[in-house]
Amino acid sequence: EPEVTQTPSHQVTQMGQEVILRCVPISNHLYFYWYRQILGQKVEFLVSFYNNEISEKSEIFDDQFSVERPDGSNFTLKIRSTKLEDSAMYFCASEGQGTNEKLFFGSGTQLSVL
Amino acid sequence: QQPVQSPQAVILREGEDAVINCSSSKALYSVHWYRQKHGEAPVFLMILLKGGEQKGHDKISASFNEKKQQSSLYLTASQLSYSGTYFCGYGNNRLAFGKGNQVVVIP
Numbered sequence: 561e562p563e564v565t566q567t568p569s570h571q572v573t574q575m576g577q578e579v580i581l582r583c584v585p586i587s588n589h590l591y592f593y594w595y596r597q598i599l600g601q602k603v604e605f606l607v608s609f610y611n612n613e614i615s616e617k618s619e620i621f622d623d624q625f626s627v628e629r630p631d632g633s634n635f636t637l638k639i640r641s642t643k644l645e646d647s648a649m650y651f652c653a654s655e656g657q658g659t660n661e662k663l664f665f666g667s668g669t670q671l672s673v674l
Numbered sequence: 675q676q677p678v679q680s681p682q683a684v685i686l687r688e689g690e691d692a693v694i695n696c697s698s699s700k701a702l703y704s705v706h707w708y709r710q711k712h713g714e715a716p717v718f719l720m721i722l723l724k725g726g727e728q729k730g731h732d733k734i735s736a737s738f739n740e741k742k743q744q745s746s747l748y749l750t751a752s753q754l755s756y757s758g759t760y761f762c763g764y765g766n767n768r769l770a771f772g773k774g775n776q777v778v779v780i781p
Contacts, residue, residue, distance in 0.1 A: 593769070602676075602773045603716060603761060616768035651715055662706070663769065665715035 562586040566652050566666035573642055573673055581637045581669045583652030591655035592635045593663065594627065596620070596648040603651065609635065642673045675699060677762050677772035685778045689751055694775040696762030697744040705738050705745040706769060711758040719747075719760075752779045 565584040573579050585592050594606040608615040609627055626638045635654075639646055649670050653663040677696045684692050696705060704723045708716035722738035722745060733750040749756055759774040 603710070603771045605768050605770055608768050618768070662718040662721060663708075663716075665717070667715050 564664050564666035566669050570670045576641050579639050583635045585654035589654035593653040594637045595651045598648045644673050647673045676770045679772035679775050683776040692749045694747045702743050706763045708761045709758045754779050
């Protein structure tokens with residue numbers, strides 16, 4: 561089965577530093593998402609992206625966050641100035657051609673902010 | 675707004691059945707179910723669309739009642755591999771998940 565790939569699998573950073581989390585969605589998919597999961601809690605929606613722009617974003621996705629699809633294959637999440645509370649597992653997901661299709665999740669990037 | 679899932683946790687023995695529920699305060703047009711094992715990404719189980727249909731995945735089936743704005747997941751003759759946290763979600767372009775139902779199947 562096709563896979564969504566995320567790198568790195570673990571990222572440790574100092575508070576206030578910028579981080580970029582990378583994702584390679586499934587090649588013919590059109591919809592891309594970032595979710596995060598704080599340890600032991602639910603999977604929280606951050607942002608959806610379609611046709612090179614943000615479709616929806618949650619209250620969590622403030623000005624410190626940005627997403628980009630720089631080269632038609634990678635999909636990145638940037639956190640400009642990390643805070644301790646940004647520590648979480650970040651999942652990228654992609655969806656095929658239309659709505660109400662299943663999401664394929666990557667294996668996640670564990671972000672630890674010290 | 676997120677779905678409300680109940681019960682929060684279920685412990686059952688291999689071979690037993692269980693039902694977990696997902697409800698919404700707003701109209702639902704579709705419900706997604708995913709299962710997440712510890713330390714792994716969520717994995718798709720099924721999508722139910724408006725129409726009250728039931729779907730199945732192995733011995734896991736689900737129903738969707740759009741009038742009651744709820745969906746139920748039925749774990750039949752549970753196997754050890756069913757252990758995990760089950761998340762329901764709804765919404766186009768911003769699938770919002772509930773807090774999950776933790777299922778533990780013991781031998």
